[in-house]
Amino acid sequence: MIRYLSKRMAALPLVLLCLTALIFSLVLFLSPYERLAVFIPNADVVGGNIPFDQLVHQYGLDQPFYVQYWSWLGGLLHGNLGWSPSAGMPVAEALAKYFPATLELMLVGALMVFPPGIWLGMHAATHHNRWSDQTARVGTILGVSLPEFIFGLVLMVLFYGWLGWLPPGRFSQWAEDAVYLSSFHRYTGMTTVDGLLNGRPDIAFDALRHLLLPALAYSIGLLSTVLRMTRSSLLETLNKEYVMTARAKGLMERVVIRKHALRNALLPVVTLGGTIVARMLGGAVIVETVFNYHGMGMFIVSAAQGLDFPAILGASLLIGVIIIVTNLVIDILYVVLDPTVELR
Amino acid sequence: MDSLLKVLRNPLGLAGVLLILFWAVIALSAPALCPPAHADAPYAIARISYSSIPGPPSAKAWLGTTGGGYDILYGIVWGSRNAFRVGLVVVSVSLVIGVLLGGIGAFIGGWADEIVMRVTDLFMSFPFLIAVIVMSIVLGKGLDKMIIALIVFGWRQYARIMRGEVLAIKGKDFVNSARSIGMSSTRLFFRHVLPNAIFPAFVLASLDIGATVLIAASLSFLGVGAEPGFADWGQMINFSRGWVLGVTGSPFLYWYTYVYPSLAIVTFVLGWTLLGDILRDVLDPKLRKSLYKSKGGGDEQG
Numbered sequence: 001m002i003r004y005l006s007k008r009m010a011a012l013p014l015v016l017l018c019l020t021a022l023i024f025s026l027v028l029f030l031s032p033y034e035r036l037a038v039f040i041p042n043a044d045v046v047g048g049n050i051p052f053d054q055l056v057h058q059y060g061l062d063q064p065f066y067v068q069y070w071s072w073l074g075g076l077l078h079g080n081l082g083w084s085p086s087a088g089m090p091v092a093e094a095l096a097k098y099f100p101a102t103l104e105l106m107l108v109g110a111l112m113v114f115p116p117g118i119w120l121g122m123h124a125a126t127h128h129n130r131w132s133d134q135t136a137r138v139g140t141i142l143g144v145s146l147p148e149f150i151f152g153l154v155l156m157v158l159f160y161g162w163l164g165w166l167p168p169g170r171f172s173q174w175a176e177d178a179v180y181l182s183s184f185h186r187y188t189g190m191t192t193v194d195g196l197l198n199g200r201p202d203i204a205f206d207a208l209r210h211l212l213l214p215a216l217a218y219s220i221g222l223l224s225t226v227l228r229m230t231r232s233s234l235l236e237t238l239n240k241e242y243v244m245t246a247r248a249k250g251l252m253e254r255v256v257i258r259k260h261a262l263r264n265a266l267l268p269v270v271t272l273g274g275t276i277v278a279r280m281l282g283g284a285v286i287v288e289t290v291f292n293y294h295g296m297g298m299f300i301v302s303a304a305q306g307l308d309f310p311a312i313l314g315a316s317l318l319i320g321v322i323i324i325v326t327n328l329v330i331d332i333l334y335v336v337l338d339p340t341v342e343l344r
Numbered sequence: 345m346d347s348l349l350k351v352l353r354n355p356l357g358l359a360g361v362l363l364i365l366f367w368a369v370i371a372l373s374a375p376a377l378c379p380p381a382h383a384d385a386p387y388a389i390a391r392i393s394y395s396s397i398p399g400p401p402s403a404k405a406w407l408g409t410t411g412g413g414y415d416i417l418y419g420i421v422w423g424s425r426n427a428f429r430v431g432l433v434v435v436s437v438s439l440v441i442g443v444l445l446g447g448i449g450a451f452i453g454g455w456a457d458e459i460v461m462r463v464t465d466l467f468m469s470f471p472f473l474i475a476v477i478v479m480s481i482v483l484g485k486g487l488d489k490m491i492i493a494l495i496v497f498g499w500r501q502y503a504r505i506m507r508g509e510v511l512a513i514k515g516k517d518f519v520n521s522a523r524s525i526g527m528s529s530t531r532l533f534f535r536h537v538l539p540n541a542i543f544p545a546f547v548l549a550s551l552d553i554g555a556t557v558l559i560a561a562s563l564s565f566l567g568v569g570a571e572p573g574f575a576d577w578g579q580m581i582n583f584s585r586g587w588v589l590g591v592t593g594s595p596f597l598y599w600y601t602y603v604y605p606s607l608a609i610v611t612f613v614l615g616w617t618l619l620g621d622i623l624r625d626v627l628d629p630k631l632r633k634s635l636y637k638s639k640g641g642g643d644e645q646g
Binding site: 138146149160283304316324 | 614618
């Protein structure tokens with residue numbers, strides 16, 4: 001186990017090096033002038049006399065690819081990811097500000113995806129071919145076919161436009177004012193947690209109200225995926241001989257399913273975890289835009305629209321690290337849950 | 345053919361095929377349904393007005409207009425061609441690249457397999473949507489550029505699924521016997537291994553067409569996909585984003601701006617998902633067997 005872990009950890013920097021080189025190579029699609037133009041606020045202000053060639057040379061934008069990549073890597077090792085014009089702050093600072101918001105959204109989303117998905121999948125499998133199973137089947141197909149932005153818009157029209165229950169944005173105005181006071185400590189950057197830690201449950205509740213709709217908007221497709229995986233995996237497990245043995249021993253059906261079948265059937269669902277994290281990060285881009293929720297997804301969209309290359313690189317790096325680490329954790333979890341699998 | 349008949353005999357599968365046929369008919373008869381004003385630029389959505397406020401369904405625009413005066417019916421009808429184009433081109437090119445890379449890598453084995461899989465892992469370690477957003481930004485706006493961006497990150501899943509299949513087939517007796525009678529590796533791969541390994545990739549492809557159209561619509565919705573005014577379902581929703589909440593007192597005032605384009609996207613994607621889903625059940629012998637067993641040996645229909 002220790003050997004396997006150290007091997008994977010040793011490979012990590014290499015993978016990240018390749019990943020950043022891959023992302024950085026996108027820079028070749030843009031001319032040095034396009035990249036420079038983002039940093040020049042307004043041609044009129046400076047009088048229209050901008051020494052473009054000199055600036056391109058000064059910042060090394062005309063250097064060969066590997067020189068530019070090397071200097072970016074050097075900055076990275078010093079914790080410097082560059083300046084993001086679209087956010088108006090250093091990239092590292094912007095990520096530290098926006099990522100917790102997205103993480104919070106993902107955690108609430110995970111609560112909406114896994115427990116209901118597994119429960120419904122179990123119900124569908126144990127009632128195989130009955131009406132609840134058929135409903136689950138049609139429902140999941142609908143769930144996968146419904147784009148996040150359409151479901152998000154519908155939710156917003158219903159719960160904000162019509163009923164006025166759940167507002168878009170990340171805070172209500174009063175909560176935002178309170179959060180940015182110096183007496184409010186941002187321990188984690190996640191408003192729900194910080195609200196509770198600061199003894200302000202009202203702020204935590206306000207944050208939760210803003211989280212519900214966006215989380216729901218991207219959870220429905222993922223819930224369908226988890227439901228299907230649980231259902232088909234449990235159906236297969238219920239045909240296994242050890243389940244027959246457990247039944248033959250005279251165990252109650254509930255015990256057979258919960259103790260014997262479900263535990264084994266959930267192994268494939270665990271491997272889904274990596275996919276789900278990746279899809280939540282992707283979905284965040286859309287639901288955060290729909291609900292005007294200022295997190296990393298919106299940061300990426302505005303950076304992309306403004307050709308803000310340092311921001312795109314920084315965010316991509318963070319996302320790559322998250323996915324790679326998640327996959328590692330899931331591999332380890334898989335071994336812990338299934339003793340028959342051996343790590344190589 | 346046999347499996348296609350089985351799909352059609354399943355009510356859900358039939359519904360999927362009918363939905364796809366419906367959109368195919370619309371796409372083919374687009375010039376008759378909505379004659380373009382300028383024959384050389386049929387994909388520019390006809391504008392009824394230049395008003396920024398959406399207009400309700402009327403005799404001039406049957407389904408109403410979006411913000412900016414774009415005719416919703418025109419956009420939906422001509423947009424169906426682009427939905428097919430994006431879905432079919434992206435998926436078929438990704439399928440060919442992925443199947444060849446993953447299949448040949450696994451067939452040769454050793455270092456070739458290792459290299460292909462590491463590259464696949466690298467492309468996998470990134471959320472599809474964000475990768476495509478970044479890619480289409482550097483390439484610029486336009487449907488063709490969006491298609492390229494989707495292909496660059498679309499082949500990876502085919503490579504992975506193909507690898508597993510080829511590895512499983514490689515050691516089978518018929519492959520060994522073909523090799524032992526002196527068949528060349530190239531011929532062996534294309535004549536025997538590939539046809540036996542490709543079905544799961546086909547099932548994935550049919551599911552993927554819907555998913556690809558969905559991602560493309562999301563990109564246009566975010567404003568990083570097609571050019572402004574280009575007939576694209578996602579973009580039509582983007583035009584009206586500022587209006588979806590209606591006005592105070594009547595939240596559903598501009599319902600037509602998002603309901604019709606949404607219906608188009610959802611039914612199109614639903615058609616492909618249903619087809620792919622039922623096709624998978626028909627082709628997946630493992631699942632069929634478990635269905636068969638649990639019903640105590642009845643008919644095969646799920």
